[in-house]
Amino acid sequence: SQQGEEDPQALSIQEGENATMNCSYKTSINNLQWYRQNSGRGLVHLILIRSNEREKHSGRLRVTLDTSKKSSSLLITASRAADTASYFCATARGGGSNYKLTFGKGTLLTVNP
Amino acid sequence: NAGVTQTPKFQVLKTGQSMTLQCAQDMNHEYMSWYRQDPGMGLRLIHYSVGAGITDQGEVPNGYNVSRSTTEDFPLRLLSAAPSQTSVYFCASSYSGRGNSPLHFGNGTRLTVT
Numbered sequence: 098s099q100q101g102e103e104d105p106q107a108l109s110i111q112e113g114e115n116a117t118m119n120c121s122y123k124t125s126i127n128n129l130q131w132y133r134q135n136s137g138r139g140l141v142h143l144i145l146i147r148s149n150e151r152e153k154h155s156g157r158l159r160v161t162l163d164t165s166k167k168s169s170s171l172l173i174t175a176s177r178a179a180d181t182a183s184y185f186c187a188t189a190r191g192g193g194s195n196y197k198l199t200f201g202k203g204t205l206l207t208v209n210p
Numbered sequence: 211n212a213g214v215t216q217t218p219k220f221q222v223l224k225t226g227q228s229m230t231l232q233c234a235q236d237m238n239h240e241y242m243s244w245y246r247q248d249p250g251m252g253l254r255l256i257h258y259s260v261g262a263g264i265t266d267q268g269e270v271p272n273g274y275n276v277s278r279s280t281t282e283d284f285p286l287r288l289l290s291a292a293p294s295q296t297s298v299y300f301c302a303s304s305y306s307g308r309g310n311s312p313l314h315f316g317n318g319t320r321l322t323v324t
Contacts, residue, residue, distance in 0.1 A: 140300070140315045142312035185252065202250065
């Protein structure tokens with residue numbers, strides 16, 4: 098069953114605008130990760146935020162985590178056409194032989210030049 | 211440094227045929243996994259391995275076998291292909307399965323079963 102669910106399913110913005118994507122999950126997690134997938138390619142890791150962290154930055158990316166609401170958001174500031182891709186959240190649970198990383202269905206972001 | 215390499219990139223099978231999707235990583239990662247990606251379904255975990263000689267089932271293991279005889283390789287075998295196995299398959303690895311290592315993905319294998 099899906100653990101993380103992204104919202105919205107699709108988002109279209111103009112270059113220079115900010116893009117916000119949300120992820121909700123159902124059970125407690127060790128960490129939450131965001132990935133990007135360009136069309137026809139494998140996923141690329143963007144940011145990992147641990148369950149005891151509330152906010153993390155990487156360049157133009159800002160991720161927040163609210164464990165009380167079981168939700169996370171990914172903000173891309175000053176978007177560029179090259180940011181056009183699908184974005185996935187993934188929730189990590191367990192460890193050792195029980196470790197599982199479960200992905201949501203993704204948000205398709207289109208940045209129009 | 212090649213990262214995660216998947217072969218083949220494309221494959222067409224007839225129903226009932228068997229084949230092996232290859233995955234190799236050169237980063238000495240402990241953890242390796244296979245996902246399938248279907249439209250509207252996101253990525254679903256098929257099988258995973260936390261080290262050589264250790265494998266376990268994920269969310270959708272039926273119809274697939276795996277083995278992990280070396281740290282580097284994690285092949286996925288389709289025993290008797292079915293049209294429902296038409297999908298894009300991704301292999302991914304991470305430094306450890308303890309939970310705080312990001313996954314590195316291959317570029318996928320597009321499989322069509324007719």
